[in-house]
Amino acid sequence: MTYHEISHFRLVSQKLYKTSPNSPQEIVHYLGAMQAQDYAMAKWAIGSRCNATEKEIEEAINSAQIIRTHILRPTWHFVAAEDIYWMLDLSAPQVKRFTNSAAKKYGYDLKKLDQTNLAIEKVLAGNNHLTRDEIMRELNIKKTSSDDFLSAAIMMNAELDGLVCNGKMKGKQITYTLLEERVSKPKTKLTKEEALSKLAQRYFESHGPATLLDFSWWSGFPPTTCKLAINAIELQLNSVEIENQIYWFGKAIYYQTNFRESVHFLPAFDEILISYKTREASILLEHQSKAFTNNGIFKPIILENGKVIGTWKRTIKKDHAKIETQFFDVTEKEKKTALFEGIQSFENYLGTKITIE
Template identity: 25%
Template sequence: MGRSPALSNRAVGVATLARQHLLERAEMPAESMVGHLLGMQAQAPFPPYFGLWSRIVAFRAEELAGLIENARVVRIVLMRGTVHLVTAADAAFLRPLVQPILDADLRTNTQHRQALAGVDAATVAVIGRELFADGPLGHSELGESLARRFPDASPSSLVHAVRNLIPLVQVPPRAVWGKSGHVRLMPLEKWTGVDVETNPSPERMLLRYLAAFGPASVADAQSWSGLTRLGEVMERVRPQLITFTSESGAELFDLPDASRPELDTRMPVRIIAAFDNLLLSHADRSRVITADSRAKLFTRNGVFPPVVLVDGQVAGEVKLTREKARSLITVVPYRRLSKAHQATVAAEARRMSKFAAPAAAEHEVTFAEVV
């Protein structure tokens, strides 16, 4: 068998940005975009709004807020054991596929495993479901109720166990634009009316991952999902795929008819939301961020701010400060930007500012020193 054709980092990057609708904003309903992206990381409530603003023409925050309020999209623990915003159908599809991550966490989590030692997980799950009979519960309410049944275990650890054992969604007003609210939980099936799939296809999951994040290696897919042994699954779908070789020598898989634009394709300035999966879904992230930039960005235990892409690569981070009559965006560049690039970055930043703070009378953009 001959060696697969080579793809440069730039070729891989432009292909990924095309799939992510970051080369050209799409005229697509928000629900369809969330589905296409196979979820958006959402441990903070509002970054997905900015992620959709970056990808959809004339996106309105009220559209996503309505989908959350109507249970069309939900926030639930999924890939990598983190909270994601997904369609209700994808929550039911993905949760059983990533359940092994959450089961393993109960055995390995240093914060909770000792407190849960001797507690029967199956019993916790049964009792946990019963507690939601009358509606959503906050963490403290759920913990207090569980502690009455399991007095020797920590309430917070019991809540963590239920959150891992039962598909629980965070219900409104949490994550509704313009509103605030503490986390309140409800079983997925009760909140959405959608039953969790009993035999979800990991092959389908990988094909959808490639549609949104490809070309990608097995290691990339494992980094996105948090799962292991996906090489076996990829082998089963190999006949449906084509392969390439990355600059590092890794085998990259892709859908035959997926977009792979020419190398000279224009890559416009884009501001990428905090926690965006674009930066978290590959083992080799050089397609969108250099090693130097990655060292500057990922210094906060996985928490990172919005970033700006210039010519397809992370070129700095963005800080938004909102006041009653003024919205200020500070761009912190990771390298020197030309005057032309500064102008286009400033224009995109002002557009984001007007989306984030439409009532502000002033929208100011400043550039900090290169870090």
């Protein structure tokens, strides 16, 4: 298997070929967790893998079929409602190390965070959906700085404790509500080993071919822990060795070898790049600084046949959306015309006319 083949198989495993119809929640469940700190772009990450419109995806989020919360790594993710509890049980202890450290700087130890959780529960009880600022006002917690790191740490801690998750959007503002009022708790719990194996299998089947270090980066667990998870499920996966690296992937994609011409306009922080520790299979080293920064800021990308060839950005106008592109190499006019056919699905998703510059 070559890097070119890896990039092809990842298009297959990540459902970017759209070979079968899927609902928004089915896409999120299949991928396990999708990074979602940029809410507008994260919705398109789902939309690019199914035929749902932005409105339909928002309905799935507002109705709690898809949950947006902090999980796996200390950032926002989309998670299917059916996965939220076992995934929180598994990953929350490791992510809470970051939130606890941040809260301590403002005098909030574990006891004070627990007391704050009780107060938040009272404020939100009865299916209330409040913004972070509204919750802080109810708790008489004043903003500590322009970035308001304290309230962020408090709410992230409440998310990781399984107390709150995203509520219904209030205009363009994100709200919080009680998780148990949105999603019922399951009657049984997985052991840590069962959950970790389940997470590993979900990752390699939906993101493979990928390495142990890729899974470690995506899951937030150390390589030694991830190795144990792979050992537990290796008979259920296929693998190939390239330059002394073992790449694992689901058995289902092994038979899908039909390469096809394809162009994808993908959002910032899309799983096609963000979910791998190293990204040479999808983007040349000399172009990586044009697509993402060393401190983890990812731009929307243009993918041609599995390779990143440029970046793009959108501007929403009153009656249309404007798309601006920047290619890494000079692209002939004829090729640009072919590439822009790849934006058609984004136009359908937005439900508005698109102009390209």
